[in-house]
Amino acid sequence: MDEGCGVRMNRMGSVPILEVRKLKVKKGAVTILSVPSFQIEEGEILSLIGPNGSGKTTLLQTLSFLLNPFQGEIFFRGRKVGVDYPVLDYRRKLAFVFQEPLLFDTSVFNNVASGLKIRGIKRGEIERRVEENLKRFGIEHLRDRSSKTLSGGEAQRVSLARAFAIQPDLLLMDEPFASLDPPTRESLIEDLASILQQTRTTVILATHDRLEALRLSHRLAVIKEGEILQTGPPEEVVNRPIDEWVASFVGTETILKGRVIRKEGGTFLVAVGGHEIEVVGEAMLGEWVILCIRPETVTLSISTMKETTSARNLFIGRIEGIQPMGFYQKVQLHCGFPLVAYVTRPSMENLSLKVGKEVWASFKATSIHVIRQKDRERAVE
Amino acid sequence: MDLILEGMKKAFWLLFTFDPEVLSILLLSLRVSATATLISLLIGITSGVAIALYRFRGRAMVVSLINTGMGLPPVVVGLFVTIFLWRNGPLGFLGILYTPMAMIIAQALIATPIVMGITLAAIQHLPEKLRLQILALGATRLQMVWLLIKEAKLPLLAAVMAGFGGVISEVGASMMVGGNIKGYTRVLTTATVMETSRGNFDMAIALGIILLLFAYFINLILTHIQQREGLR
Numbered sequence: 001m002d003e004g005c006g007v008r009m010n011r012m013g014s015v016p017i018l019e020v021r022k023l024k025v026k027k028g029a030v031t032i033l034s035v036p037s038f039q040i041e042e043g044e045i046l047s048l049i050g051p052n053g054s055g056k057t058t059l060l061q062t063l064s065f066l067l068n069p070f071q072g073e074i075f076f077r078g079r080k081v082g083v084d085y086p087v088l089d090y091r092r093k094l095a096f097v098f099q100e101p102l103l104f105d106t107s108v109f110n111n112v113a114s115g116l117k118i119r120g121i122k123r124g125e126i127e128r129r130v131e132e133n134l135k136r137f138g139i140e141h142l143r144d145r146s147s148k149t150l151s152g153g154e155a156q157r158v159s160l161a162r163a164f165a166i167q168p169d170l171l172l173m174d175e176p177f178a179s180l181d182p183p184t185r186e187s188l189i190e191d192l193a194s195i196l197q198q199t200r201t202t203v204i205l206a207t208h209d210r211l212e213a214l215r216l217s218h219r220l221a222v223i224k225e226g227e228i229l230q231t232g233p234p235e236e237v238v239n240r241p242i243d244e245w246v247a248s249f250v251g252t253e254t255i256l257k258g259r260v261i262r263k264e265g266g267t268f269l270v271a272v273g274g275h276e277i278e279v280v281g282e283a284m285l286g287e288w289v290i291l292c293i294r295p296e297t298v299t300l301s302i303s304t305m306k307e308t309t310s311a312r313n314l315f316i317g318r319i320e321g322i323q324p325m326g327f328y329q330k331v332q333l334h335c336g337f338p339l340v341a342y343v344t345r346p347s348m349e350n351l352s353l354k355v356g357k358e359v360w361a362s363f364k365a366t367s368i369h370v371i372r373q374k375d376r377e378r379a380v381e
Numbered sequence: 382m383d384l385i386l387e388g389m390k391k392a393f394w395l396l397f398t399f400d401p402e403v404l405s406i407l408l409l410s411l412r413v414s415a416t417a418t419l420i421s422l423l424i425g426i427t428s429g430v431a432i433a434l435y436r437f438r439g440r441a442m443v444v445s446l447i448n449t450g451m452g453l454p455p456v457v458v459g460l461f462v463t464i465f466l467w468r469n470g471p472l473g474f475l476g477i478l479y480t481p482m483a484m485i486i487a488q489a490l491i492a493t494p495i496v497m498g499i500t501l502a503a504i505q506h507l508p509e510k511l512r513l514q515i516l517a518l519g520a521t522r523l524q525m526v527w528l529l530i531k532e533a534k535l536p537l538l539a540a541v542m543a544g545f546g547g548v549i550s551e552v553g554a555s556m557m558v559g560g561n562i563k564g565y566t567r568v569l570t571t572a573t574v575m576e577t578s579r580g581n582f583d584m585a586i587a588l589g590i591i592l593l594l595f596a597y598f599i600n601l602i603l604t605h606i607q608q609r610e611g612l613r
Contacts, residue, residue, distance in 0.1 A: 066513045091516065096513075098513075100510060102508065105532055114528075118518050118519050
């Protein structure tokens with residue numbers, strides 16, 4: 001019904017900056033990417049997360065027409081690229097930052113100016129924009145240095161400044177921090193986050209690092225084996241993953257499968273490893289469900305005083321392993337089923353937790369995310 | 382020993398008095414070889430870039446032909462150019478055999494595969510993703526090719542040196558298609574051959590020294606540029 005009217009609108013009545021329909025990329029006879037539908041709104045920062053080789057790079061390169069050929073349609077501001085909108089003009093609305101800085105063998109200034117020179121922008125304007133972006137990324141002092149003499153972090157800043165100098169309508173970034181060491185990476189992510197807040201640039205960021213994605217984005221798209229499994233705001237994807245794979249990719253440590261054995265008003269009980277776990281939500285009697293328990297929601301204690309907790313789910317378990325994870329320690333328990341809790345270092349010491357010790361673990365019936373068969377069927381809308 | 386010393390003395394005399402004959406030979410050498418190198422750069426760089434960037438059937442064979450061509454013996458080139466330009470040959474009607482034009486053609490044929498081969502290797506040596514980055518920066522195909530050439534400028538400078546060095550010092554083709562005509566197609570190498578065969582060692586040595594000095598200065602300039610660029 002909306003064919004032929006040219007510009008397509010979304011539910012909100014505005015035109016998405018980018019829309020993809022029935023996109024398919026094949027390598028020989030194998031389909032390596034299949035995206036039936038995908039949109040990004042003006043000003044949105046979307047992170048494409050998935051493991052290495054899941055198709056993130058292929059998707060970004062296809063979206064920027066760097067990877068020919070493909071099947072399907074790409075609309076930029078409602079106009080079909082390659083038909084109503086010339087590919088070169090479209091590409092000049094984008095900027096692309098790769099994992100490697102890919103700088104030219106010339107000065108930092110010339111590198112940052114390169115996208116503008118290609119567009120035939122006037123000299124004064126080029127200088128203004130280059131200076132602005134050198135400053136923005138804190139690299140004014142490198143202005144006249146040769147790109148060959150830069151460190152990895154500096155080079156990636158130059159690459160980002162080159163992209164921002166273009167003032168792109170849509171910025172695509174493919175693992176831009178992946179080859180940087182942790183401190184360099186941290187400071188760059190921090191700077192980029194504040195720059196993005198300022199410029200309100202629309203971004204698609206591909207990363208295998210969910211924490212990076214959570215820090216920067218308004219929306220996540222989880223991709224696996226060339227298919228987008230789930231899209232949604234970060235809280236939604238993290239707390240209500242669509243299946244076990246997404247759950248584990250977004251950091252759910254405990255994923256249990258069990259059968260619904262009893263229902264009482266608004267809650268139901270699931271049998272797992274000889275125990276019963278109470279869950280708030282809807283399910284049918286006898287149905288197999290998957291329970292996702294995030295490690296931050298599990299509390300450990302050494303006594304069983306019921307009044308200390310409103311949680312209905314209380315189990316005794318043996319500590320099987322403890323791993324340091326920065327601020328937290330990851331505690332692996334066996335309570336008849338495996339359970340993982342994150343405990344802060346101070347409470348670790350208070351409870352004097354160690355491997356082999358028995359502790360009480362509790363978690364709220366409301367903090368469990370349930371995956372039902374029918375949820376998985378309506379995976380991506 | 383006397384012969385060499387005498388020869389050296391005469392050589393420097395000829396050099397420093399700007400002997401008109403030596404000067405005209407030098408200038409012709411320069412004109413022919415520089416023109417031939419320029420032509421080979423135009424053809425060699427464009428086709429080298431094209432072959433580096435596009436995948437087509439028979440590409441592997443083309444590449445191996447170019448690599449063979451990098452070591453093309455000048456006499457073979459001379460032979461074929463002579464045959465083509467011979468009065469009854471396919472291009473005989475041009476009437477350019479035994480002219481500087483014929484020498485330029487022959488030398489360009491020698492230098493082109495050298496430039497092409499080095500260009501091909503230089504462009505292929507650039508990171509694959511650089512091409513995508515350039516396109517993603519909004520470049521047209523032509524802008525992309527230009528930026529790639531700029532990125533490969535150091536090896537391309539080597540191509541210029543190798544091409545020019547190859548043709549200024551070759552003798553076989555120039556002799557065959559130029560004919561070593563005094564005041565018309567006589568260049569440094571052909572003159573050296575002739576003077577040596579006549580026993581005029583002083584003249585031969587003078588010409589040889591000029592040739593050496595000349596090759597040296599050209600390479601000095603280019604090496605200087607290359608080193609400066611490389612260190613930046």
